[in-house]
Amino acid sequence: MIKLQKAYDYKIYVTGFFQAGKSTLIKTLDPNAFSIDKPLRELWRGEKSTTTVGFDLGHLIWARPNPNSDGVIMSESEYINEKDEYSGWICKKIEIKGSPGQLHFKVVREMVAKSSDGVLFVIDSSDPDSIGNALTLLAECRCLLGEDIPIVIIANKQDLETALPPEEVSNLIHEFTYGGSAKNNFGIKEAIIRLLRIITGEIKPNSNSMYIEEVS
Numbered sequence: 001m002i003k004l005q006k007a008y009d010y011k012i013y014v015t016g017f018f019q020a021g022k023s024t025l026i027k028t029l030d031p032n033a034f035s036i037d038k039p040l041r042e043l044w045r046g047e048k049s050t051t052t053v054g055f056d057l058g059h060l061i062w063a064r065p066n067p068n069s070d071g072v073i074m075s076e077s078e079y080i081n082e083k084d085e086y087s088g089w090i091c092k093k094i095e096i097k098g099s100p101g102q103l104h105f106k107v108v109r110e111m112v113a114k115s116s117d118g119v120l121f122v123i124d125s126s127d128p129d130s131i132g133n134a135l136t137l138l139a140e141c142r143c144l145l146g147e148d149i150p151i152v153i154i155a156n157k158q159d160l161e162t163a164l165p166p167e168e169v170s171n172l173i174h175e176f177t178y179g180g181s182a183k184n185n186f187g188i189k190e191a192i193i194r195l196l197r198i199i200t201g202e203i204k205p206n207s208n209s210m211y212i213e214e215v216s
């Protein structure tokens with residue numbers, strides 16, 4: 001029997017409620033990402049927006065000069081262009097897949113989530129009313145992938161003045177969250193690296209430190 005080579009080393013599932021910023025996050029990290037979406041019929045908070053009706057798919061590289069470093073995250077195409085710079089580094093391929101956020105797309109989320117190694121859970125910090133639905137999807141995610149699946153939660157849209165700070169989002173959901181902005185590309189790569197290091201077993205979930213801690 002022919003054994004197919006795995007196309008990636010780790011698969012990250014990006015989920016969260018409607019309009020939280022999942023597709024934006026994936027497109028920011030991989031401008032060549034592919035999305036199945038459609039325009040929203042009405043303006044969303046005064047702006048034209050789209051909603052995912054299938055999935056988003058991007059490809060990233062996690063490159064590290066040594067196994068103790070955080071390393072860097074870049075799109076696969078950026079890596080291919082600058083490959084020589086990373087000669088001798090440990091490079092892992094990441095498949096990043098985004099789900100639809102509308103509650104009725106549960107069947108699609110089930111398919112997209114399958115065989116994921118870890119989860120980036122995106123919350124819209126500027127919309128406290130969405131927190132209840134975010135919690136519903138967080139519970140669904142643990143149900144689909146198991147209670148022990150590594151999850152990193154991003155309190156997104158921190159570029160907005162109206163955004164609740166990550167600590168306040170954490171208080172509301174009783175889980176640790178990282179602040180970031182998918183649109184302005186801050187906090188996102190750090191969150192992914194943290195997730196990857198939890199997946200590899202180098203750091204413990206929910207610890208605030210970016211440094212390696214003993215895992216017993």
Ligand SMILES: Nc1nc2c(ncn2[C@@H]2O[C@H](COP(=O)(O)OP(=O)(O)OP(=O)(O)O)[C@@H](O)[C@H]2O)c(=O)[nH]1
Pocket residue numbers: 016017018019020021022023024025044047048049050051052053099100101102156157158159160180181182183184
């Ligand atoms: N200000 C700001 N807006 C953001 C940010 N991330 C996403 N948005 C906006 O939020 C809206 C929804 O973004 P999407 O990335 O489509 O959200 P989604 O979670 O994929 O939405 P669904 O597919 O409908 O579940 C768009 O208008 C984005 O421009 C952010 O970090 N800051």
Ligand SMILES: [Mg+2]
Pocket residue numbers: 022023024037051052098099100101
């Ligand atoms: Mg989307």
